[in-house]
Amino acid sequence: MPIWLITALMIRITSKGPIIYSQERVGKNGEIFHIYKFRSMRIDAEEGGPQWALKNDPRVIPIGRFLRKSHLDEVPQFWNVLKGDMSLVGPRPEREFFISKLTAEIPYYTRRLRVRPGITSLYQAMFDKYDESLDDVKNKVKYDLMYIESMSFRLELKILFRTAYIMFRGRGPA
Numbered sequence: 001m002p003i004w005l006i007t008a009l010m011i012r013i014t015s016k017g018p019i020i021y022s023q024e025r026v027g028k029n030g031e032i033f034h035i036y037k038f039r040s041m042r043i044d045a046e047e048g049g050p051q052w053a054l055k056n057d058p059r060v061i062p063i064g065r066f067l068r069k070s071h072l073d074e075v076p077q078f079w080n081v082l083k084g085d086m087s088l089v090g091p092r093p094e095r096e097f098f099i100s101k102l103t104a105e106i107p108y109y110t111r112r113l114r115v116r117p118g119i120t121s122l123y124q125a126m127f128d129k130y131d132e133s134l135d136d137v138k139n140k141v142k143y144d145l146m147y148i149e150s151m152s153f154r155l156e157l158k159i160l161f162r163t164a165y166i167m168f169r170g171r172g173p174a
Helices: 002-014 062-070 077-083 096-105 109-114 122-126 134-149 153-169
Strands: 020-026 032-038 087-089 118-120
Touching: 002 032, 002 062, 020 096, 032 077, 077 118, 087 153, 096 109, 096 134, 109 134, 118 153, 122 134, 122 153
Parallel strands: 087 118
Antiparallel strands: 020 032
């Protein structure tokens, strides 16, 4: 909890705008919900329209790189878990804008919507990168479908431990 308060204070000190960022995402069975994160980008980051995050993204605020590498920006999503919109482990939720485009490009993409989205995923625990291309998304979907087909308590524990390792080592994408 003290780390969260320090995080909120650092966001407030280093940039203008809200501490918590909210965005519409698509959840289980296509239901729309609001995801919450500590804000890691400028408030005008998507003035030109929705876009994927990039490695060394120039839109990221100074504290944002640390938040992304440590995955601390994801902590407010525990509220989404308590509300029932998300679970700890599952395919990462996507925005409706991208889902409509990706469904046309990637077979079985919508199968990801059969389960509750998660704060972390098999793909996220295995790879330390953002989706920067269609090939990245295809790879992520492959891992999401593998997770869905073999969901188990043991697999979820492995994913959670691997995610914790990535967090504490600060090895996430920035």
